[in-house]
């Protein structure tokens with residue numbers, strides 16, 4: 123079966139094709155109320171994915187971001203056809219693929235475990251997938267991709283003699299080589315060292331833009347998700363907590379989990395009590411008061427307050443008053459760890475460059491009302 | 507003690523020396539019966555019952571076992587018994603591989619209703635004493651005409667070879683990452699091709715090890731050929747004991763020579779596939 127046969131020929135696309143045959147038309151990927159229940163004999167059933175909905179646009183690169191065990195890999199495997207779908211629909215373009223075998227779905231998968239074939243060298247591993255489909259010019263494609271992913275010198279080696287970072291790049295290349303309209307990558311950069319990770323990340327994004335694969339990258343690293351993705355789906359416990367652009371997730375988190383998971387340094391989360399005075403809403407934190415933008419919560423409601431370190435403003439009259447415990451000077455900015463009476467958590471405040479604080483200094487800080495987030499103390503839902 | 511050691515060199519400590527001595531002692535102990543048998547096989551009829559190490563060695567016994575005189579003594583042609591053993595055991599291993607490899611793959615890859623029970627059932631054939639089933643088997647074999655046939659022997663030896671092959675290979679398939687086959691599926695290979703082109707080549711060392719091991723077990727089997735065959739399909743193990751004489755003179759020297767000859771085929775087989783065997787038993791080949 124040739125790639126071209128299953129993909130409707132369409133005009134347009136946002137990148138110039140390098141080779142007519144290799145170019146694939148971007149395809150939308152739609153996930154509708156998909157659930158996955160693992161049922162193994164003698165054990166309780168386990169719902170790994172609980173009703174997932176996602177509309178991924180043609181050529182879009184999205185990340186599934188979440189802690190380990192939240193169902194990211196399961197989702198990917200259902201899209202690839204390696205795991206049955208308990209209920210719901212998955213569509214590529216407008217074609218329902220639930221019942222297609224993996225080989226007919228035209229998705230490329232980069233396995234977290236690399237899935238490189240031990241007896242074959244890297245070159246043969248890469249050409250393997252092309253040979254199954256009898257693609258012409260396999261050799262040239264292998265060489266070209268190897269050059270772009272900085273692995274030309276690896277081509278004649280066997281997987282056993284590669285480092286894990288090298289294996290990861292080969293696994294990535296193996297997923298890319300068929301230039302599938304839908305590309306699924308499970309932790310594609312996890313084992314690379316910091317500098318290789320940045321370079322490969324950029325190259326991955328470049329290739330993705332050039333060829334227009336609709337791409338899902340699974341990761342638990344928020345930095346990777348933020349830097350790669352058009353949109354990010356934050357997952358926890360088999361549920362998408364929020365699906366949006368990196369800015370939306372950062373500026374407007376849907377709940378406490380998203381606020382906590384996204385952002386570095388991490389958001390400060392601490393308890394507070396809502397005070398309503400006529401139309402005005404304030405939060406009592408310890409002995410101090412903050413002004414949030416939220417207008418709905420009732421008087422006396424227990425909430426969790428979220429305040430990002432970069433949003434903090436120091437040198438103010440009113441706000442949270444505390445004492446600096448530790449100060450880290452990171453040149454572009456400083457991070458003060460502050461102890462506020464009545465608050466158990468240590469809070470982190472970002473200070474402008476050029477300011478130096480030392481342990482024991484008194485510090486008063488606050489944040490603009492629209493940057494003071496309130497979450498329900500029980501459910502963690504955002505209060506607006 | 508600061509001297510640098512070359513790779514593979516060990517530091518001489520009292521513990522290490524003691525361990526070496528213990529290993530040598532174990533070797534002597536374990537190999538002594540074989541040495542004894544070798545000596546016995548070199549003795550003539552007159553000296554065979556003496557326990558002296560000093561004797562006039564002769565290779566005559568080996569010739570006798572394989573000659574007409576051996577056949578006259580035992581009423582079994584030893585050469586044809588070897589051939590029968592090769593046919594029976596080779597056939598049994600082949601059948602077990604043909605059926606056992608797919609079975610092991612299924613058991614290693616899928617959990618289905620009753621799969622564990624099935625596997626345990628198969629293993630219980632190894633636990634169960636052969637003598638427990640031999641009488642009913644004998645009755646059945648004589649009634650349906652399988653008695654003293656190669657086909658019948660191959661069939662009954664499945665009790666020996668099949669559980670071994672399935673159990674060994676199942677662990678190989680379990681250890682092999684499923685992702686490899688799944689990657690092949692995604693590339694457009696069929697399930698069958700993913701099995702034959704990806705999974706099967708990776709367990710080749712395991713197949714070699716399992717096949718050899720089950721061949722040796724089948725070769726050493728005594729009860730089945732003793733009861734379920736007579737002259738046409740009888741094997742080496744039975745033929746060897748015939749030299750001990752049923753009521754007539756016992757030829758310990760000929761028995762020893764016959765046993766040594768009978769041990770040769772599995773030994774040769776083991777040496778020829780040794781390369782695979784080492785790979786297979788170290789399990790390293792599957793994990794890239």
Ligand SMILES: Nc1ncnc2c1ncn2[C@@H]1O[C@H](COP(=O)(O)OP(=O)(O)O)[C@@H](O)[C@H]1O
Nearest residue numbers: 160162168170189190191192193194195196197
């Ligand atoms: N084959 C399976 N059988 C039963 N439970 C499974 C199976 N695969 C995964 N799970 C469970 O499903 C949950 C989600 O797994 P996974 O999708 O691999 O998480 P992630 O990739 O986000 O770390 C985990 O709790 C895991 O234990």
Ligand SMILES: [Mg+2]
Nearest residue numbers: 191194195234
């Ligand atoms: Mg995972």
